[in-house]
Structure formats: C-alpha cells, structure tokens
Amino acid sequence: MSGPVLELNGISKRFGTLRANEDVSFTLHQGEVLALLGENGAGKTTLMNIIFGHYTADSGEVRVHGHRLPPGQPRAAIAAGVGMVHQHFTLAGNLTVLENIIIGSEPLLRPDSHRRAAEAKIRKLSDSFGLPVDPAARVGDLSVGERQRVEILKALYRDSRILILDEPTAVLARPEADRLFATLKGMTANGLSIIFISHKLHEVMAASNRVVVLRAGRVVAERATRETTAPELAELMVGRSVKRPTRQQHATGQPVVSARDLSVTQAHGAGLDGVSFDVREGEILGIVGVSGNGQAALGRVLSGVSQASAGRLTLSGEDISRASPRSLIRRGVGRIPEDRHAEGVVGDLAVWENAVLERIDSPAYSRWGFIRRGAASDFAAGLISRFDIRGATPATRTRQLSGGNMQKLILGRSLANQPKFILANQPTRGLDEGAIAAVHAELLAARSAGAAILLISEDLDEAVALSDRIQAIVKGRLSRPVAAGEADAKMLGLMMAGIWEESHAV
Amino acid sequence: MQFERRADVSIPLLVAAPFAAIAVALLLCAGLIAAAGVNPLTAYGEMLKGALGSRLAITETLTRAIPLIFTGLAAAVAFRARVWNIGGEGQFYIGALVTAGLGHSLFLGLPAPIAIALIMAISAICGALLLMAPLALRLRFGVDEVVVTLLLNFIVLLFVGLMVEGPLKDPMAFGWPQSVPVDPSLRLERLVPRSRLHIGFLVAVVAALAVWIVQARTVFGAETRAAGLAPRAAAFAGVRMPRVLMAVAFLSGGLAALAGSVEVLGPTGYVTTTMSPGFGYAGIVVAMLAALHPAGVVAAAIFIATIFVGADAMSRATGVPSFIADVIMSVSLLAMLTALLFTTYRIKR
Numbered sequence: 040m041s042g043p044v045l046e047l048n049g050i051s052k053r054f055g056t057l058r059a060n061e062d063v064s065f066t067l068h069q070g071e072v073l074a075l076l077g078e079n080g081a082g083k084t085t086l087m088n089i090i091f092g093h094y095t096a097d098s099g100e101v102r103v104h105g106h107r108l109p110p111g112q113p114r115a116a117i118a119a120g121v122g123m124v125h126q127h128f129t130l131a132g133n134l135t136v137l138e139n140i141i142i143g144s145e146p147l148l149r150p151d152s153h154r155r156a157a158e159a160k161i162r163k164l165s166d167s168f169g170l171p172v173d174p175a176a177r178v179g180d181l182s183v184g185e186r187q188r189v190e191i192l193k194a195l196y197r198d199s200r201i202l203i204l205d206e207p208t209a210v211l212a213r214p215e216a217d218r219l220f221a222t223l224k225g226m227t228a229n230g231l232s233i234i235f236i237s238h239k240l241h242e243v244m245a246a247s248n249r250v251v252v253l254r255a256g257r258v259v260a261e262r263a264t265r266e267t268t269a270p271e272l273a274e275l276m277v278g279r280s281v282k283r284p285t286r287q288q289h290a291t292g293q294p295v296v297s298a299r300d301l302s303v304t305q306a307h308g309a310g311l312d313g314v315s316f317d318v319r320e321g322e323i324l325g326i327v328g329v330s331g332n333g334q335a336a337l338g339r340v341l342s343g344v345s346q347a348s349a350g351r352l353t354l355s356g357e358d359i360s361r362a363s364p365r366s367l368i369r370r371g372v373g374r375i376p377e378d379r380h381a382e383g384v385v386g387d388l389a390v391w392e393n394a395v396l397e398r399i400d401s402p403a404y405s406r407w408g409f410i411r412r413g414a415a416s417d418f419a420a421g422l423i424s425r426f427d428i429r430g431a432t433p434a435t436r437t438r439q440l441s442g443g444n445m446q447k448l449i450l451g452r453s454l455a456n457q458p459k460f461i462l463a464n465q466p467t468r469g470l471d472e473g474a475i476a477a478v479h480a481e482l483l484a485a486r487s488a489g490a491a492i493l494l495i496s497e498d499l500d501e502a503v504a505l506s507d508r509i510q511a512i513v514k515g516r517l518s519r520p521v522a523a524g525e526a527d528a529k530m531l532g533l534m535m536a537g538i539w540e541e542s543h544a545v
Numbered sequence: 546m547q548f549e550r551r552a553d554v555s556i557p558l559l560v561a562a563p564f565a566a567i568a569v570a571l572l573l574c575a576g577l578i579a580a581a582g583v584n585p586l587t588a589y590g591e592m593l594k595g596a597l598g599s600r601l602a603i604t605e606t607l608t609r610a611i612p613l614i615f616t617g618l619a620a621a622v623a624f625r626a627r628v629w630n631i632g633g634e635g636q637f638y639i640g641a642l643v644t645a646g647l648g649h650s651l652f653l654g655l656p657a658p659i660a661i662a663l664i665m666a667i668s669a670i671c672g673a674l675l676l677m678a679p680l681a682l683r684l685r686f687g688v689d690e691v692v693v694t695l696l697l698n699f700i701v702l703l704f705v706g707l708m709v710e711g712p713l714k715d716p717m718a719f720g721w722p723q724s725v726p727v728d729p730s731l732r733l734e735r736l737v738p739r740s741r742l743h744i745g746f747l748v749a750v751v752a753a754l755a756v757w758i759v760q761a762r763t764v765f766g767a768e769t770r771a772a773g774l775a776p777r778a779a780a781f782a783g784v785r786m787p788r789v790l791m792a793v794a795f796l797s798g799g800l801a802a803l804a805g806s807v808e809v810l811g812p813t814g815y816v817t818t819t820m821s822p823g824f825g826y827a828g829i830v831v832a833m834l835a836a837l838h839p840a841g842v843v844a845a846a847i848f849i850a851t852i853f854v855g856a857d858a859m860s861r862a863t864g865v866p867s868f869i870a871d872v873i874m875s876v877s878l879l880a881m882l883t884a885l886l887f888t889t890y891r892i893k894r
Contacts, residue, residue, distance in 0.1 A: 344781055364783035374781070382781040387774045392767060396782040405764045412762075 043102075044069050044232045045090070045121075045201055050099035052085055059085040061256040063099070067201065067234060070227045074243040074264070075236045076276055077253035078471035080441050083236045084126075086253070087203050091123045092116045103201070122194025126206040128186050132179035137161060139178050140193045157196075164195050168229065169222050183330070184215040191222075202226070204235040208242060214329070220246035238276070238471055240269045252276055277472050284480045286505060287487075292320030295491035296341075296460050301350035301360070303340050309333040311340070312515035313350065318460065318491040323482065325506030325523070326495045328535055333515035334495050335377065338464040341493065342374040343367040344382075354460060368397050373453030373461040373485075377468075377495075379442070383449040386438035390428075391419035393437050394452050422451035427477065443474025450481055461485055461492045467501060479505060499531060513537040555888055562884035563834045563845065569884075570877035574869060583863045595858020596851040604740035606847065606854045608812060612637065612821070613846035614749035615804030616828025618756050621837040623797035625760065626773040628680060628790055632694030633801040634825025635701035636672035638816075640802025642705050643668040644809045645816045646713055648727030657730050664731065665806050672802020673795040675701070680794040684787050698825065706818045715815060724816040733811045745807040750843060752800065757839040769793055801825060822853070830878045836885070849874055 043066035052060040059082045067073050077083045088094045090101050095111035102108065103119040116123075130139050141157045161174050170188045178186060187207065194202055204223075208216040223233055223246060237243055243250055244264060252260040252275045260275045294317040303311040311333050318324045328334060339345040340352065340360070347360035354370055367374070376382035384393045395404045395415040404415045419433035426447045431440055440448065446466065453461060463482060467475045482505060486492055496502045502509055502523075509526050511518040511534035518534045526534075575585035596606045616633045623630035630636075647664045655663070679693035706722070709715075713724040733743040760766040768789050771779035780786050804824055813820055827849055834848070835841025856870035 342781065343783075363785070364781060365785075368783060376781055381775070381777050383778065385771045385775040385778045385782075388767075388771060392771075396767070396771060396779075396784075399764050399767060408763050408765060410762060410764055410767060 043067060044104055045234075046102040046105075047086075047090070048100050048102070050086065050089055050096045050101070052082075052089060052094060052096050058256050060089070060096070063253070063256070063258055065251045065258060065261065067232050069232055070230060071248045072223060072227055072233045072235065072246060074247035074250045075234055075253060076238065076240075076243050076250050076272060077236075078238055078276055078473065079443065079469070080471075081253040081276075082256040083253055084205055085256075087123065087205055087234070087236060090116065090203065091121060117197055117199075120198060120200040122197060122199025122202050124187070124190045124194055124202065124204045124207060128190055130178045130186055130189060132177070134178060135174065136172055136176050136178060136181075136189050136192075137174040139189060140174075140196050144197055161192060161196060164192055168195065169225050170195075184211055184218070187211065187219065200231060202231055202233045204233065206236055206238075208237070208239065216242065240272055240276075243272065244269050254278055273472060283476045283504065284483055286323075286483055286507075289321060289487070291322040291507060292489070294319050295355060296493065297351075297353050299351045301340070301352050302348050303336045303345060304348045305336060305345070309515045310336045311347075314512075314515070314517040316493075316510060316517060316520070318493050320459075320491055321486055321489050322507045323486050323492040323494050323505050324520070325502035325509040326493065326512050326517070327499060327502045327509055327531060328497070328512035330497050332512050334464070334497075334512060336515065337512070338377050338462065338495055341372075341462045342376065342464075343372075364397075365400075371456070371459045373456075373458035373490075375446075375449055375453055375461070375463045375466050377464040379445050379449055384437045384445055386436070388437060389433065390423070390431050390435045390437050390440070390448065391416045391433035393448060394419035394422055394433070397452060398456075418455070422448065422455060425455075426451040426481070443470045443477070446470060446474060446478060450478060454481060454485055457488065458485075458490055461490050462495075463492060464495045465497065466494070467496075467498065475501075499528070503531075509534075511535045511537075551889055551891055558888045559836055559885075562836065562888055563841070563881060566834065566880035566884045567848065567877050569880040570873055573876050573880075574873045577869065577872060578865055581865045583865050588859050588863050588865055588869075591859040591862040592852070592855030594855075595862075596855030600737075601740060602854065602858075604737050604742035606850045607746055608741045608743070609850035609854050610843075610846045611743075611745045611749050611811065612804035612808050612824040613827055613831050613849055614753060614843055615800050615807065616824050617831030617835065617842040617846050618753055618828075618839060619797045619799075619801035619804070620828045620832035621835060621839065621842055622756060622760075622769075622800065623676075623793060624773075624832060625837050626769040626790060626793040627776075628676075628793050628797065629691045630676055630694055630794070630797050630801070631691055631829070632676060632679070632697050632798075632825070633804075633828045634821060634823065635694070635698040636675050636798050636801035637805040637808075637821055637825045638701050638705045639675050640668040640672045640805030641809045641816045641820065642708060642713070642724070642805075643671045643802075644806040645724040645727055646708075648731045648810065649713075649725040661731055661733070661810060664810070665803060668806035669799035669802045672800075672805070673798035675802075676794045676798030677791055680790060684790065702818060705816060709816055709818065713816070722817065726815045727809060731810060732814060733807070741812045743811040745811045748803075748807060752803070753839045753843050756796075756800075760839065765789070765792065801828065804828075827874065830874055833878055833881050833885075 045067040048064050050060050050063040063086060075083050085094060089096045092111055092113040092115060100107050103121060108119060109115045137154065137158055140161060158174050165172055170192055172185055172188045172192065178189060207219060211219060227233060247264045250262050250264055250267065250272060251258055252272065254276060296318045299315050300313045301311055302313050309332055316324060326334065326337065340347050343362050343364035350360065351358065352360040354372065359367060380386065395418055399405060399410065404411050416433040422428065423431050428444045428447045430444060437445065467478050470478065482492060494502065494505055503526060506523045508520040508522055510520045513535065578585040578588045595602060597603055616637060619633050620630060644664055647667060675697065676694065679690045682688040682693060683690045709722050709724045715723050715725045733745050736742045736744050736746055768784045772784055772786055772789050776786060808820065809816060831842055831845040831849055834845035852873050853870045856867040859865060860867035
C-alpha cells in the first residue's frame with residue numbers, strides 16, 4: 040500500500056437543521072477495500088454524493104491523488120477516476136448492456152459510433168475483473184446480480200480507479216453477494232481502490248481491510264478489520280449495545296391459515312405453483328429463498344392484492360383465496376408489505392391518514408362518509424407512543440420518517456387490532472440494527488399473544504432466529520417444512536437450491 | 546447549479562407560487578405589448594379598467610368566471626387522482642347541448658326550480674359518461690385517457706355542429722347555426738339587475754365549497770388523494786381503485802358539463818358551436834394556478850376572466866390585439882409549472 044488515493048478533509052453538510060455530515064475526514068489507500076459502516080441516516084450516502092459531486096459540501100474538501108476536486112461537479116469526479124455504483128440501479132431496461140455502458144460517455148453529436156471498440160474494451164474489462172456479462176444482452180432480461188455487474192462495468196469503462204459502491208448487497212441474495220465480494224477482492228489486486236457502504240456487519244467483516252464507522256454524521260471510529268469484532272462494530276455503529284430478541288419455545292395451536300395446492304399465474308416474474316402450508320396459532324412460519332422465486336406472488340395473494348388462480352386458501356376455515364384487502368383486514372389479517380415506500384404508505388399523506396387508511400371506512404374512523412379526524416389522530420398518536428415511532432406527530436408528512444420509523448408505523452397499524460394472522464413480507468429489509476430488533480420484538484410479542492405469522496424473508500439469520508418452522512420457496516414451489524431447531528445453514532442452502540429430498544420433513 | 550429536493554413541500558412557497566407565476570407572465574407579456582408599440586402600463590391599466598373599472602365590468606367579469614370555475618373544478622378534481630381529463634371542452638358542449646334540448650321542449654309542466662335542477666343533473670350525467678368511457682378504457686385496456694379525451698373534444702364539437710344544423714336547429718334564427726332556445730321560464734335568475742350576472746355564480750361557488758369539503762373531510766376525498774399520490778399503496782390499503790377513479794371521473798365530467806349547462810341556462814339561452822372560447826382548456830390553467838385547491842380555483846377563474854374581459858377593452862382602447870389574453874394565460878401556466886418545481890426542489894450552487 041502506498042499513499043492515499045482519496046482524502047476527505049473536514050467535510051460538513053447540513054440540510055436545513057439536519058447535520059448530515061459533521062467534520063468527516065478519512066483516507067483511502069491504493070488497493071484497499073474500505074467499508075463505510077453506519078446505520079440508516081448516519082450520513083453515509085450524503086458523504087458519497089459529496090465525493091462524487093452530486094452534492095456540494097458546506098465546508099471541507101475532497102482530494103484525489105493529492106489534487107483538490109472542484110465541488111459539485113460529477114464530471115470532474117469521473118475525470119479524476121472516481122466511479123460510483125448506486126444502490127438503486129441507473130440502467131435503462133430497454134437498452135443493451137453495451138448501450139447502457141457507453142451512454143453518457145459517448146459524444147452526443149458524433150455520427151459514427153465507436154461501438155466495436157467499446158465492445159472490445161468491455162469484453163476485456165469483464166475478463167480481467169471477473170465480471171461475466173454479455174454486451175449484447177438486453178438489460179431488462181438480466182438478473183439483479185448481472186445488472187450490478189453492468190453498473191460496475193459502467194464505472195470501470197470510464198477508467199475509474201476508485202470505486203464507490205452504495206449498499207451493493209441491498210438487492211442481492213447471499214450467494215450473489217458472496218460472489219460480488221470475491222470479485223471486489225480481485226479488483227483490488229488489479230490496483231483499484233474501493234469504498235463500500237454498508238450497515239451489515241457480516242459483510243464488513245468478510246470483505247473489507249479497514250472500517251470507518253459513521254454515527255449521526257460523524258466519524259466515531261476507524262479500525263483495521265483484522266483488529267476488530269462484529270460486536271464491537273455493532274456497538275460503535277449504534278452507540279449502545281443492541282441485542283436482537285430471541286424466540287422462546289412454546290406450544291402452538293390449531294392452523295389459522297391453510298393453503299392447499301395454491302397457484303397464482305402472472306404475466307411477469309415467478310408465480311405460485313401448487314403450494315401447501317399451514318400457519319398455526321402462536322407460530323411463525325418462515326419462507327426462505329433467493330429473491331424472485333415467487334415470494335412476491337405469495338405476498339400479493341396473502342395481502343389480497345391479487346387472486347389465486349387455483350387451489351384453496353383458508354383463514355379459520357373460510358375461503359380467502361379471492362378476498363380483497365378490505366375483507367382480509369376485516370377478518371383480522373395484519374399485512375406488512377414487501378416495499379414500504381411503494382405499498383406500505385402514501386409518502387405525501389400525513390401519518391394519521393396512513394395510520395387509518397386501511398380501515399378508514401370503519402365506524403371507528405368515519406361516520407356518514409366523513410372522516411372522524413379526532414379519532415383518527417388519537418389512534419395515530421397511540422401508535423406513535425406505543426411503537427416508539429420517532430420524529431413523528433400525527434400531522435407529520437409520512438415521507439419525512441426514516442425507513443425504520445415508517446416500518447414501525449406500518450407494523451403498528453397492522454398489529455394494533457390484535458390480528459389473528461400476520462403476513463410479514465421482508466419486514467426488516469434495509470433497516471438498521473436498532474429498528475430490526477424492535478420489529479423482531481413486536482413480531483415475537485404477537486406470536487406470544489397467539490397470532491399466526493407467515494414471515495417471508497431473504498435474510499437467513501432472521502428466518503432462523505424468528506421461525507418455528509421453515510419452508511423454502513424455489514420457482515414458485517415450496518419445500519416440506521423443517522423445524523427451525525433442525526435447520527442448519529447447509530440444509531437450508533440445499534433447500535433453497537431446490538433439493539428437498541435431503542431435508543427432513545416434520 | 547443543481548436541484549436539491551426539499552425536506553418537505555414548502556407551504557408558504559406553494560401559496561406564493563401562483564402570484565409569482567402571474568407576475569412573471571405579466572412581465573414577459575409586457576415585452577410583447579411594448580413590441581406592439583404600446584406602453585405596457587397603459588395597456589394593463591386599460592385591462593384593469595375594462596375588467597373591474599365599473600359595476601357593469603365587474604358583473605361581466607364574474608359572469609365570465611362562472612364556467613371557468615366549473616371547468617377549473619373539473620380539472621382539479623380529476624388531476625388530484627391523476628385522471629388526466631383534457632376533455633373539459635367536449636364535456637362543456639355536451640352539457641350545453643343536452644340542456645338546450647331538454648330545456649326547449651320538456652319539463653314545462655314542472656315548477657321551474659325543479660325542472661332546472663333536473664335539467665342540470667341530466668346534463669351533468671351526460672358529461673360524466675363522456676369521461677367515464679375513456680377512463681373505463683384506461684382501466685380495462687390501458688388506453689391513454691389524455692389522447693382519448695382530447696380527441697373527443699373535436700368529435701363532440703362536430704356532433705354539436707350536426708345537431709344545431711339539423712334536429713335542434715332553431716327555425717326562427719334566420720338560418721344562423723344555433724340551437725332552439727330554452728324556455729324563458731327556465732332561464733336562471735339575474736343576481737344583479739341590469740347585468741348578465743346570474744345565480745349560476747352562487748351555484749359555482751357552492752360547488753367549489755362542496756368539492757373542498759369532500760376532498761378535505763370525507764373518506765372518498767382521502768381515498769382519491771391516496772389513489773392519486775401512490776396507486777399501489779392505496780390499493781394495498783384496500784382502496785378500491787377502479788371504483789374510486791370512476792367516481793372521480795363522474796364528478797369531473799359532471800362539473801365540466803355543468804359549465805355548459807349553466808352557460809346555456811344563464812347568459813346565452815341557446816347553443817352555438819362558438820359559444821366557448823376554450824372554457825374547457827382554460828379550466829386546466831385555472832386548476833394548475835390554483836394548485837388544484839377548490840378555493841384557489843374560484844380565485845384563479847376570476848383572474849383568468851379578468852384577463853379575457855379586460856383584454857377586449859384594452860384592445861379597443863390601444864389597438865393591441867386581444868389575443869394577448871391567450872398569451873398571458875398560456876405563459877402563466879408555464880410559469881406556474883416552473884414555480885411548482887421550486888416548492889419541492891431548491892437550487893443549490
């Protein structure tokens with residue numbers, strides 16, 4: 040390792056009264072993988088956007104190879120060899136890989152395109168960095184893992200020597216994430232320097248050389264990865280020690296929700312192909328699997344947004360395979376959607392409106408078609424205090440809440456009326472440790488109170504920690520259930536690969 | 546220079562936006578007036594005098610605002626739920642035609658107030674159907690309602706032409722292409738004697754109030770806002786999307802048709818193919834200037850009416866073509882759209 044390739048000196052940035060970054064300084068050395076660890080809202084993404092020139096810092100400077108980067112100019116950052124891979128991909132699905140990569144770096148008014156040369160360069164890059172992808176493929180047809188490779192190639196194509204990855208594994212399944220980190224290691228051997236942003240401890244421990252921990256916009260610690268431990272980092276990141284709650288064994292009751300040969304056909308993505316399961320009183324049934332194997336279809340049919348095309352789905356013996364969201368809510372179903380921004384809340388409505396939207400036509404919150412604002416507002420205030428939704432009053436615009444607090448609002452409105460069945464679809468995706476612990480505690484409390492819970496999760500640790508029994512979903516089919524106590528990582532891996540025979544049924 | 550999203554929509558800016566937009570529009574158009582060889586201050590002075598300078602001028606401006614309030618409400622209600630009703634003009638004419646047809650021959654046995662209410666209701670339903678059909682096409686087949694409602698305007702206008710030249714032609718009009726008149730007993734009462742201002746103005750203001758209450762206070766209002774802001778989240782929370790959107794279309798198409806109905810029952814008494822100087826389209830500008838708020842619609846409608854009535858007087862006094870009114874209206878729409886950007890984003894250097 041030689042001198043620093045990237046230097047941050049005293050970066051501060053405010054948004055209104057919010058201090059997103061406060062006097063942040065650190066360096067990145069040639070050929071190293073630096074992890075920037077912090078909870079959501081710690082200021083990681085803001086900082087990266089300042090380096091890349093999307094935002095301008097209020098004070099402080101960024102130096103690349105000793106030269107000061109002019110603030111607020113992404114082009115200058117690109118020219119200096121800084122490449123950024125965003126958390127949400129910025130690719131056009133209707134264009135090919137090649138077109139997506141050269142777009143923006145190709146002069147607009149040049150009649151002769153240098154596609155052939157570009158394609159040769161892309162092939163060379165993808166060979167030497169171990170990023171296999173077909174330049175002629177349409178991006179819309181690629182998997183998320185492949186799309187991420189395209190994003191990385193796009194940065195490399197512009198001759199980046201410093202690569203910034205914002206939450207690169209947020210959309211990846213575990214094996215894809217492992218492959219990504221192996222690739223990154225190889226890239227540093229080729230002389231690249233990498234910063235990756237994360238709030239997942241195991242990734243940071245597995246893939247980085249050095250860790251910078253951000254909390255509330257400040258650098259609170261810097262450690263060589265070898266010399267630290269996951270618990271230490273967790274405590275530094277959160278500022279106190281956080282322990283996820285654990286599941287206590289208890290007896291489960293009668294099946295509440297039962298599916299028999301349930302099928303859902305849909306135009307895009309995996310549907311469901313004759314799945315059967317039972318969720319019992321006081322039990323959490325975990326559905327694990329690699330993303331895109333029918334979890335979305337299962338979530339939709341159980342939340343009433345789409346209908347089953349065949350098979351039976353019953354709630355306490357009554358058929359709900361074609362029930363609407365309203366009728367499910369009335370029957371005592373709590374639903375936590377997969378995507379809290381797109382499905383969970385209406386960001387531009389107030390907290391109180393989102394709190395009661397599910398049951399706004401019930402006599403508790405409306406009379407003669409007129410909303411009972413006082414009652415709705417009181418309900419929202421109750422949720423805020425009971426579920427510790429921070430930064431919210433009933434009148435707050437919901438968009439202003441952090442992801443974790445938004446999720447507590449959704450959780451709160453689902454749990455408030457003691458549901459007998461709860462669908463929890465990726466309930467902690469993208470949340471920080473503190474919020475994850477809170478969500479887990481609430482789900483376990485609902486379980487103790489006798490609710491039947493179906494947990495769909497791509498996070499194996501979460502599924503194993505919470506579930507009484509686990510089934511794997513592969514290409515729209517479900518494995519036989521295994522008791523969580525008997526499921527080890529190897530068996531779950533086989534189940535998720537679609538090899539049921541090797542797993543024990545209970 | 547770049548745009549940065551504000552933490553929250555700034556309410557003071559949202560209120561200031563239309564005023565800023567109008568100021569910018571008047572400033573830009575001052576250049577055009579100067580290019581026509583007239584001192585812009587003189588021209589705007591004449592405009593104000595012509596629109597608000599006398600009792601008669603004021604009543605004339607308010608009369609002109611009535612259909613604009615209705616078409617403005619129609620656009621605002623629809624846009625709230627992201628139903629893009631560009632067919633206000635066609636709905637206006639359908640409302641006018643149905644009113645003339647019914648008012649000429651039927652309902653003469655009924656007491657006038659009941660007959661008028663019935664005629665207005667039926668006209669509104671016909672206008673509503675004219676919007677519900679394109680929306681049904683969107684919900685069922687994904688057909689873009691912008692295109693369909695826009696093109697329907699021309700079809701409806703040709704249909705009105707067919708009717709006023711044919712079955713509904715007034716035999717007493719010396720060959721002019723105008724419809725049979727509504728019965729004099731069904732005409733709306735004057736609000737101010739010796740003027741054209743009629744009680745339709747009160748109906749329009751009451752309609753705006755009703756829309757306000759519905760949007761702010763009712764379950765339906767909350768559901769339409771959710772449906773417009775985030776359709777997937779609304780559907781997940783159990784809002785029955787097709788039903789809510791169809792109800793929005795019913796309201797929107799009905800309001801636009803009421804504009805035509807009230808125009809026939811009020812000042813004109815019959816239908817011609819030139820009776821609307823673009824009330825349906827101007828309604829879109831009114832709604833945008835009002836930031837889709839019903840109370841703002843009333844104010845914006847009066848503003849647009851002021852420009853149009855004032856422009857005629859200004860044109861007579863100074864020789865600047867009255868088309869300047871259309872330019873002011875169009876530029877203020879563009880300026881308003883730009884201003885709305887700044888309510889959610891700030892410029893950062």
